[in-house]
Amino acid sequence: MPIKLAYAASTARVPYANFGDALNPIILHLLTGEQISHSNFDSDEHKLVAIGTILQDFRNGTADVWGTGLDVRVSAMPNERHYFDPLLTNVFYRIHAVRGQITAHTLRAFGIDVPATYGDPAILLRRMLNTYIKGEKQGKIGLVCHLSELTRYDNTASTRDDLHHYKLGSEDLSIISPITLPTAKDVLAKVKEIASYKYILSRSLHGLIIADIFDIPCAYLTSGTFRSGVYNIFDATVDIDHRIRDYYSGLGRTTAPVYVCPPDGVNVEEAQRFLERSWEPYSKWNSISNNLLNALPFSINGYQDYTTIPSTIDNLKV
Numbered sequence: 001m002p003i004k005l006a007y008a009a010s011t012a013r014v015p016y017a018n019f020g021d022a023l024n025p026i027i028l029h030l031l032t033g034e035q036i037s038h039s040n041f042d043s044d045e046h047k048l049v050a051i052g053t054i055l056q057d058f059r060n061g062t063a064d065v066w067g068t069g070l071d072v073r074v075s076a077m078p079n080e081r082h083y084f085d086p087l088l089t090n091v092f093y094r095i096h097a098v099r100g101q102i103t104a105h106t107l108r109a110f111g112i113d114v115p116a117t118y119g120d121p122a123i124l125l126r127r128m129l130n131t132y133i134k135g136e137k138q139g140k141i142g143l144v145c146h147l148s149e150l151t152r153y154d155n156t157a158s159t160r161d162d163l164h165h166y167k168l169g170s171e172d173l174s175i176i177s178p179i180t181l182p183t184a185k186d187v188l189a190k191v192k193e194i195a196s197y198k199y200i201l202s203r204s205l206h207g208l209i210i211a212d213i214f215d216i217p218c219a220y221l222t223s224g225t226f227r228s229g230v231y232n233i234f235d236a237t238v239d240i241d242h243r244i245r246d247y248y249s250g251l252g253r254t255t256a257p258v259y260v261c262p263p264d265g266v267n268v269e270e271a272q273r274f275l276e277r278s279w280e281p282y283s284k285w286n287s288i289s290n291n292l293l294n295a296l297p298f299s300i301n302g303y304q305d306y307t308t309i310p311s312t313i314d315n316l317k318v
Contacts, residue, residue, distance in 0.1 A: 002037035003028060003298060004047040006063070008054065009038050009317050010182035016154050017182045018147050019190040020206030022318035023122050024051045026184050029316055030128060030302045031293075038317045041076075048297070050121050053205075053243050055103070056084040062092040064297050067121040069099035069246050072106050086110050096295040100250030102242065117295045118250035119288040122206055125191065126213040126285050130305045132188065133195040133214060141271055142197035143221065144176045144207025155179045165203075165223050167265030178204045184313035199275050201259050201266065205243045213285065217275035219257035220244050228260045230278050251282060 007024035010017045025036040028050065039047040041054070046062040049055065055063075055070035059077070075081045077088050086093060087110060097117040098104050104114045143166060150157040159166040159175055166175055176194060180186040191210055194200065200211035201221040211218035219228075222239050231238045233245040233256050240258060248256045257278040259271060293300055 002035040003032065004037050004039040004045050006039040006041055006043070006047045006049050006054075006058070008052060014153055015182055017180050017187055017318045019178050019180050019187050020122070020204065020209075021052050022180070022182075022184070022187040023125070023191075023206070025316040025318060026187060026313055027051070027121055027124060027128070028298075029313060030306065030310075031124070031296070031300050032298050033302050034298070036316055051206075058089055058091050060090050062094065065093060065095045065098060066296055067097050067099055067119055067292060069103050069120075069243060070106060071242065086112060094297075096297055097292055098250070100246035100248070102246040102249050115295070117291050118252075119292045120205075120209055120247055120250065121292060122209050123213055123285065124289055124292065124303070125210070127289065127303065128306055129188070129191060129195075131307045132309065133192050135192070135196055137198050138174075138196050139198050140172045140174055141199040141201060141266065141268060142174050142176045142194060142207075143266065144178065144194060144200060144202035144204040146203040147178055149203060150177065150179065153179065155181055164263055164265060165221055165261035169265045170268045172268045173266055176207065178207060182318050184316045184318055185309070187318055188309060188313075199272060201271065201275075203241075205241070205247060208244065209247065212282065215281050217279040219259040219275060219279060221259055221261060223261045223263075226260060228258060228274050228278075230255050230257050251284070251288060253282075 008021040029036050039045050041057045042059040044061045048064045049068050050066045053069040053071050055068045056074040057076055072084045095114045099120050107114045145159050149159050180190045194210045195214045200216050200218040202208040203221050224239050233248050
C-alpha cells in the first residue's frame with residue numbers, strides 16, 4: 001500500500017519543483033522501497049508530513065510528523081487566527097520528530113507532546129548520495145537563492161535586479177536556483193550541482209543543508225548594516241531566517257555563520273576567508289541520522305549509499 005505523503009509538489013499550472021520540497025518523495029521512496037502517494041495539506045487522510053516549513057498549513061486528518069518545521073506567523077485558519085494555532089486545525093498530530101527545537105517549543109506551548117528527536121530528513125542524504133555527488137569540485141562560490149528572490153517561478157528565471165547580493169563581479173561566483181524541472185532526476189541533479197561547489201552562501205534552507213552535510217564550507221547569506229560573523233541563533237537582533245535558526249537548533253548548535261553581503265556584491269576573497277575561518281564541520285551526523293531513522297513510522301530497507309539511483313524514482317510526483 002502506498003505511503004501517503006503530504007508535501008509541496010509541482011502542478012499542471014506550475015510545472016516546476018522547488019528542490020527542497022521535492023526531496024520528500026525521493027527520500028521516502030529510497031528509504032522504504034514503497035510507492036509514494038501525494039496527499040494534500042487539507043485532506044482528511046492519515047498522512048506523513050516530512051521536509052518543509054509546512055506544518056502551519058495543515059487542516060483535517062491525522063498527521064504523522066517526521067522532521068517538519070513550521071512558521072508560527074502563518075495560519076491555516078486566517079479568519080479565526082492570524083498565527084499558527086494547532087487547536088483549531090482539526091488535525092490529530094502524531095509527532096515522531098521535528099526539524100528543530102524552535103518548532104518543538106511552539107508545539108509544546110500548545111500542549112502537544114513532542115519527543116526530543118530533531119533534524120531535517122534531508123540530512124540522510126549525506127550517506128544516501130555520498131557516491132552520487134562525487135566529482136570534481138568547482139573552485140567557485142555558489143550563491144543559492146530563495147525561490148521568492150526569482151523574477152518568476154521556473155527553472156530559467158533570474159534573480160530580481162533589486163537584490164545586490166546577487167551582483168556578480170567575478171567569474172568565481174555563480175547563482176544557483178532552487179527550482180528544477182519536475183522530475184526526480186532533475187531534483188537530484190540540483191543536489192549534485194550544489195555539492196560541486198567549493199563554497200556555498202545560501203538564502204535557501206536546503207541549499208545550506210546540502211552544503212553542510214557534504215562538508216562544504218557554507219553560511220547563511222544576507223544583507224544589512226551588521227558585520228559578517230558567527231551569531232547566536234537565539235539572538236533576535238540578528239537577521240537570520242527562522243528556518244535557519246530551527247535547523248541549527250535541531251543539530252544542537254547554538255551559533256550559525258552569517259555572511260553579510262557588501263552593497264557592491266559578494267567579495268570573493270573576503271567571503272572565502274570568512275567561510276574558512278567561521279564554518280566548522282559537524283561531528284554528529286550519524287547520531288542525528290540514526291535518531292531520525294528510528295523515529296520514522298515505516299519499515300526501512302534502503303538506507304545505503306546509492307552508487308546508482310534506481311529507475312523507480314522516475315514515477316515519483318515532485
